[in-house]
């Protein structure tokens with residue numbers, strides 16, 4: 049695989065990712081057998097992962113989207129995250145599986161999970177492709193995880209740096225200049 053301009057190193061190649069995503073799909077399919085499943089994709093970063101993951105899930109499911117944004121520069125200290133675009137589905141009829149690309153401080157996914165629980169979801173679980181536990185600020189339990197990664201700035205497979213690199217088929221470390 050040719051490495052894109054601006055990428056220092058490939059951390060996870062397309063084959064490694066596909067292999068792990070298939071295993072997650074198998075595990076999720078077994079766990080949600082016979083249950084009404086709603087996949088909630090956290091925009092924008094998780095869209096690539098979610099598109100691949102759902103095609104590895106063999107039980108019936110529905111899909112919806114949420115978008116969360118932070119209150120500007122203060123997020124790091126205040127922990128304020130606002131749910132922007134909300135789901136349209138009546139979550140009280142579903143077991144929700146939140147699909148994220150990366151959990152860093154944990155603030156985003158915790159806020160979204162709490163929001164969906166408050167809206168009456170039958171259950172809320174979290175599936176994240178990547179986990180950066182060294183940056184965690186709030187406790188989050190990840191029910192399904194692709195890979196734990198070190199504290200490096202990663203892009204590709206949906207993740208961006210200033211909105212770039214989302215289309216890379218691998219996860220790479222960006223060259224910060």
Ligand code: PRP
Pocket residue numbers: 090091092093094116117148149150151152153154155156157207208
């Ligand atoms: C990223 C990522 C998670 C969040 C993780 O989203 O997709 O949603 O940050 O960080 P946290 O655990 O510290 O809250 P971002 O705000 O970059 O938006 P995007 O997905 O649209 O790129």
